Amino acid sequence: MNVVNTIEQSVIQTENLQFYYGTHHALKNINLKFEEKRITALIGPSGCGKSTFLRTMNRMNDLIPGVKTEGAIWIGKENITDSSIDPVELRKKVGMVFQHASVFPFSIYENIAYGPRIHGERNKKVLDEIVEENLRAAALWDEVKDQLDQSATGLSGGQQQRLTIARTLATKPEILLMDEPTSALDPISTAKVEELIQTLKEHYTIIIVTHNMQQAARIADFTAFFLNGEVKEYGQTATIFSNPLFSETKEYIAGKFG
Ligand SMILES: Nc1ncnc2c1ncn2[C@@H]1O[C@H](COP(=O)(O)OP(=O)(O)OP(=O)(O)O)[C@@H](O)[C@H]1O
Numbered sequence: 267m268n269v270v271n272t273i274e275q276s277v278i279q280t281e282n283l284q285f286y287y288g289t290h291h292a293l294k295n296i297n298l299k300f301e302e303k304r305i306t307a308l309i310g311p312s313g314c315g316k317s318t319f320l321r322t323m324n325r326m327n328d329l330i331p332g333v334k335t336e337g338a339i340w341i342g343k344e345n346i347t348d349s350s351i352d353p354v355e356l357r358k359k360v361g362m363v364f365q366h367a368s369v370f371p372f373s374i375y376e377n378i379a380y381g382p383r384i385h386g387e388r389n390k391k392v393l394d395e396i397v398e399e400n401l402r403a404a405a406l407w408d409e410v411k412d413q414l415d416q417s418a419t420g421l422s423g424g425q426q427q428r429l430t431i432a433r434t435l436a437t438k439p440e441i442l443l444m445d446e447p448t449s450a451l452d453p454i455s456t457a458k459v460e461e462l463i464q465t466l467k468e469h470y471t472i473i474i475v476t477h478n479m480q481q482a483a484r485i486a487d488f489t490a491f492f493l494n495g496e497v498k499e500y501g502q503t504a505t506i507f508s509n510p511l512f513s514e515t516k517e518y519i520a521g522k523f524g
Pocket residue numbers: 287290292310311312313314315316317318319330
């Protein structure tokens with residue numbers, strides 16, 4: 267089943283999206299609209315296609331040999347599955363945060379400044395501003411402002427994840443894709459990252475894969491339940507969790523399979 271959200275403010279929208287790993291049909295006719303400056307959670311059992319779907323939205327799957335995408339993914343008027351789209355430019359607009367924080371083995375400062383510098387920014391004052399602005403945006407500034415020259419690898423797991431988010435924000439994305447961003451974190455770090463994600467929706471459209479049902483219920487405005495490569499059910503999170511249409515959704519949320 268495919269449910270199209272009727273709200274007009276969508277930033278990214280898939281249309282009859284199909285995805286194949288060789289002969290394996292991993293995504294089947296996905297039609298979803300993601301509303302601007304809202305958090306959408308993608309939930310569903312292992313292997314149902316959540317990560318594959320997330321990766322189609324910034325063309326990360328292109329790197330895998332033998333894959334095929336059909337249908338369209340619209341960002342504004344652009345179909346980003348089109349071969350004319352530069353994936354490097356696309357990934358600036360559609361940033362991605364992974365399960366494990368991927369800090370560079372450099373200083374905290376350099377983790378943020380590196381990207382803008384390789385894109386040509388040489389002015390130290392401007393770089394200082396970029397570092398501060400993005401560390402603040404990722405709710406990390408107060409914790410690290412006196413140790414910017416120290417190695418990022420010395421930070422806690424939760425701080426490293428927020429640093430990874432700060433680095434992603436420095437590319438000025440519109441859309442943030444998050445693939446289980448807290449699954450490797452302890453409960454306190456998870457709470458801080460969740461709080462951060464909720465503040466980020468003021469400026470960004472966020473799509474997050476999570477196996478943590480409480481997390482989806484806490485932070486997501488909308489939820490899409492994936493099953494066997496299809497969107498089985500989509501709607502407001504409160505409705506999906508309290509009054510789902512399908513028994514499969516209800517059973518998955520209740521932890522009866524997964
Ligand atoms: N690189 C790949 N090559 C071939 N098949 C793949 C590849 N990555 C994923 N698949 C297959 O595609 C299907 C969807 O996988 P995907 O990782 O998207 O699911 P998922 O819902 O994110 O699972 P999980 O919750 O366990 O991360 C699975 O059958 C998986 O085995």
